[in-house]
Amino acid sequence: MPSATRVLVNQVGYLPHGPKRATVVTDSALPVSWQLVDASGSPVTGGLASPPRHDAASGLTVQVVDLTDVTEPGSGYTIVVDGATSHPFAIDPGLYQRLRYDALDFFYLARSGTPIDAAVVGDLYARAAGHVGAHPNEGDTDVPCIGPRDYYDGWTGSYRLDVHGGWYDAGDHGKYVVNGGIAVAQLLGLYERALHAPTGDPDALDDGTLRIPEHGDGVPDVLSEARWELEWMLRMQVPEGEALAGMVHHKVHDEGWTGLPMLPADDPRPRSLHRPSTAATLNVAAVGAQGARLFRPFDAAFADRLLAAARRAWDAATEHPDLYAPAAAGRDGGGPYDDTDVTDERYWAAAELYLTTGEDTFRSAVLDSPGHTADVFGAAGPDWGSTGGLGRMDLATIPNDLPGLDDVRRSVVEAADRYLAVQAAEGFATTYAGVDGHYGWGSTSMVANTLVVVGTAFDLTGDPVYREAVLEGMDHLLGRNALGRSYITGYGSVSSTNQHSRWFARSLDPALPPPPRGSLAGGPNSLVETWDPVMLAALDPEAAPQTCYVDHVESWASNEITVNWNSALAWVASFVADQGSGAGAPAWPTS
Template sequence: MQMCRYADVRMWGIISFFIFALLHPHICISAHPHINDSSWIRINQLGYTPQGVKVAVWCAKAAQDAATFTLHDANSDKVVWKGRSSGDFGAYGPFAHTRRLDFTAFRRPGTYYLACGGSRSPQFRIGRDVYKGTADFCLQYMRQQRSGYNPYLEDSCHTQDGFTVYGPMPDGTHVDVAGGWHDASDYLQYVTTSANATYHLLAAWRDFKPVFGDRCQANGTGGRNGVADVLDEARWGLDWLLKMHPAPDQLYNQVADDRDHSGMRLPTKDTTSYGKGLERPVYFCTGEPQGLKKYKNRSTGLASTAGKYASAFALGAALYRDADSSYSRLLQGKAASAYALGAARPGVCQTAPCGAPYFYEEDNWRDDMELGATMLGRLSGQQALLRQATDWARQEPLTPWMGADTARHYQWYPFHNFGHYELASASPALQPAMMGYYRQGINAVWEKARHNAFYRGIPFIWCSNNLTVSFAIQCNRYRYLTKDHRYRELEQACIDWLFGCNPWGTAMVAGLPASGDHPEDPHSSFSHLYGYPVSGGLVDGPVYGSIYKSLIGITLHNGDEYAPFQSDLAVYHDDFGDYSTNEPTMDGTASLVYLLAAQDYEARDAFTCSHGAIIRGDSTRRQLALVFTADEFADGGEAIAQVLQKHQVPASFFFTGRFYRDPAHTALIQRLRRAGHYLGPHSDQHLLYCDWNRRDSLLVTQQEFNTDLQHCYQAMAKQGISRGSATWFLPPYEWYNDTIAAWASARQLQLVNFTPGTLSHADYTWPQLSRYRSCDTILQSIMDYEKQHPAGLNGFMLLMHAGVDPRRTDKCWERLDNLLAWLQEKDYKMVTVPRLLQERK
């Protein structure tokens, strides 16, 4: 069975869960029973990346001693980490007491659980791959939402769409708009959400290409077609948008209306009549209030819809420029005509209600025009468009819901302004202003979030999960461009919330993680009528208790498994009868694809690795680690320590066991310890692990490797250096292979090595060697590398030696003072190896 083909959709739904679990064991959860029933530990069920923020939340209904917590290896139950809980944040929702359990400093990959205040968390993983494949997983829901040909059902639906209403042509005129995506569990289709979804999918491909795979054909069925699935899905959206903008002066905004809500059925069995057979109404954009029956919207113009068209078309044109030039030209023309309509008719173009009062009450449009102008300006090179975009940005610097307690349904949409990020990326001169706007919004949310243990500052309005995803994207893109990491914990708290670190302890994405607690009874005809999973769909999320009580037609059918965790603050139900909290949405899922791709990409790209060792830290941050190794020689040790002290710079020293045992070196070792430098292992006897010419040829056995390392740690222990404080290991001769890295990992050590590119490590050579390098040559190589590479020495582990053979009289540590002065003039921050490679706050 191919991964995207559904001959037996019920069976495929079951099988897909197991396949995903087998391929992604890191996201499988094994729940432990609670030791008591009055306190709980909420975690991110997907897991945590080694370098990322790692926080769980302890919550209780009665006072308990929870000042400390422990982290346990899930296999042995041994305590591997002890920490102090945060102060008590007090009541939140159903809980009287809440605390944050921060174990960010622990970064060893493995499977663990937390214990605190008489409670034990479910098991979770720490690993660089915890987000691997999750973005592609969510594309399953996008394919299931396709209108026209539906690959999930291997059948077609809504092929006769549709007939026009409100257009300049006679009402009832046929127009071909088959295709696109159904908006949620109903079968309405909106440009408002579809254009935004298309943009997010295109941007995800542009920004994070390596994380996406190719398992499906363009039509969504199984088999590779040489195009990433995310780009196939984005094109499905683009092709429908092209139909909805058939001429330069014609825009459509919506297919069908709330007459669709006539009962649950599969889209292929949709026989709802709008008075013209199986055709559905297609709403023309007039810029005036619309609504065919009792209720009407408050439209004032075209710009909100036109701007969304323009941004999706322009980004699509840029991405297809080389792959399909004719398609790219078509998209560019459509982007220009849509933007022109928006500029001529400023104002909002809301979706249309009919017999019910619910519609997307979008009240802002400048953000859409800003993004459209930016992307069209970048595509065409027209600076006038970028100036227009800047004007729009200044008129709406803050997405208005941020910092507010409530908002009407989709009142401020999209939920974050991608235009600020795109403008800042297009023009470095605009970056301070645009990112200042982002920071203003983030601060507004943070002022609310910092007072509760979940760091929750997002209002519990309808589609609160969609707001959460968008806000996390804003935090992520702000951090990416500014390198300001002050909001990293807030950003991660939003992601953690979506995957179980919330009062209900459940993930909000159907089927993810595979064996975790996630929506199983969503408001969907697919799952309710036929038991078909809606894998990858992001559900609406919790709403205020007051909103829930005011909604029409909600009835729970299967009890409330989360009853102990409901409150007046917010409710969430995994029950198909609750369309307010448990209905998957297409646009929210598309945004989630972007966010998960960003997490996967960052976890993969945070460090540069070679043969299983980390050889470079984050190349986007202006910091580096000075590394010194030594075995038999230490003649530069004291001079190096003095220069480091002069410049108040920490460094990392990797010594062999025989170096640590030598009494002549004790004073130096203790001085380095007192100064706060990192002291780590460099083997015991300075063994050569593998052949110089045949790297895959080992010269030691695993037993010899382990024994030698054990002896090194014994020597370090006698100097007062614990194994737990020295888990970063630099191999002897700086030479190793993948097997050595695996052996180190099995001992819960992380192999590191110097960053290649300079000649710093050649300071041990002496003139009689053919590979001899003078200190002038070495220092010049460092300066040349810094000048010639855009990232400079960011993330470098710059290795030198603490002692050299007496035959070398040119001692490079004598030039260390000048080197450090130069690095500091270049604004590099020197840190230890653990600090360089740990979570980047």
């Protein structure tokens, strides 16, 4: 058994009126007895676990303990089963308030092109600005298009762009529009949810709530953080007069991979812009439109810029509908983020432009899209390469006059029901079962993204079954899993601490900081899916999917941190923080 205990719990705890379940690993053929013990060691209650079952994802035989009826707040609770004791946990309505902010504060620490201010984050996480052209760094203020490459059919541009700013995508120094697109959409989306959902709390996201420099401007901090990325995305748009004017460069990064550890300001390699892509362009159309409607009350001029860029991107993507990012573009120091199907991005962009403008052109584009009647929710929920669900959920929740909205809303709830069916069959409460029995790269983000869909179903229906499923899904991320590990740094008795990063790399250089609290590790990745040498050396080739994880700074396939994984975590953390004690709420207002 990989975990130090056979009794696996949410190591942070449970809401007083939410579900409270734990998983016990045992070979017993009969239900085992359990006891809940308080911080003083006194028994509180007990009972029998559920009948045993085999959990395919972990390869373990498990039973489930249910203490949902216990509602008394407190800390230091443990569950004892047959001489084994769980990690301690709390019962508290305020459990997730700090996680909401820590998950969002991650983004300031990922900023490129600006110093990270010690006055904001403390000396440990302060650093010099990266990629601004200060020696030895060539910077992002005057970046050329990459030279001719076979995978771009000889394309190159003759211009140079200032593309400073934005967020570093992951553990490297690259910046990618499609990864940034879903990340910024989820930050904008969690704020928009707070404005409309019955349990939403926009005051919890107001000016002054996050650890960022932009305080006192009257703009909600989550929007200020999203703006940092949006401004960069606008800089990635091809200027007028060029052959692909209005299109958006897919990515900017080093020519050749840098090693670990390395602060952004110490990166000595030249940078280059990669060819524009239809996917990146439609990302800008989508988030530009979404941002325009949310920034309108705070900065009308910026909202106008965003909407103008979104329209320009939509037109350019219509003119160039099949300019795809190739897989071979991963040879030169950055991930390829290849995608040869952009019908989902086009549907998403049409939805956001319609919601912002109400114009017939975009209404028709939504209704005529094959994505509008397709199942846009796969096993992993929305992700950078499957964005149709983002548009579908916004159409379902943001007031609008699109015909057939009942069907739109029903499709979200039906997708949530499929994730609930997965969760019911799993021994460790996850809503993600993998594909063909295998866990993909970034599996914890897939758990989080399915929970976004389930949370949206709760907002739409008010049915507590969906709220409870989100809370149980958080249990999985916070320690109720085969490894007994919280995948969120700083949360739980045993959490990931050595995520793959060039500058959150204390395990390689004691002068550098560790990953910050609230950063989501990528999580288990089936060995058949990876060529990560650290994982291959450390794990049994027959390891079950849920155990394919190594907390090592060089395990990029199981332990990386990325902006689009933390954005999904931030959405879910904000949702559960809004649930208070776990009591019910009415459905989302739909008119």
